[in-house]
């Protein structure tokens with residue numbers, strides 16, 4: 001296998017927040033213009049910087065991108081995705097508490113969502129999460 005095979009690529013760690021409101025809805029955001037997959041819907045988050053934990057990165061990214069300061073981030077699932085542009089290791093965390101008002105600082109849109117989601121298109125790396133949420137809702 002050559003070094004350029006997708007599975008040989010070192011994954012980039014990404015911290016992702018699944019925020020739930022008091023009604024059990026979860027937050028999706030559209031990816032801003034200028035990024036890969038612009039306009040696709042995803043859970044908010046971003047890449048870890050050197051020396052950061054997942055929770056630290058998530059807290060920083062959510063302040064930077066959507067203007068809130070999260071409370072505890074509960075580690076939930078880890079999922080590796082291969083894209084043509086990158087191999088990412090997504091660390092999904094559940095978040096139920098935060099302070100501050102939502103402010104889409106990169107011009108994104110936000111949508112409090114339920115299953116089945118009504119926004120489209122959804123980022124490929126976000127689709128498994130919707131399946132996991134559906135499984136949990138079904139009591140699996």
Ligand SMILES: Nc1nc2c([nH]c(=O)n2[C@@H]2O[C@H](COP(=O)(O)OP(=O)(O)OP(=O)(O)O)[C@@H](O)[C@H]2O)c(=O)[nH]1
Nearest residue numbers: 014016042043044045046047081086088123124125126
């Ligand atoms: N935030 C987020 N990223 C996801 C999800 N699913 C998924 O595959 N990704 C991927 O994880 C990576 C996150 O990178 P990003 O570009 O949003 O993060 P960033 O703000 O730190 O990057 P940048 O500053 O280089 O633009 C992208 O390759 C994105 O496609 C998801 O649900 N949420």
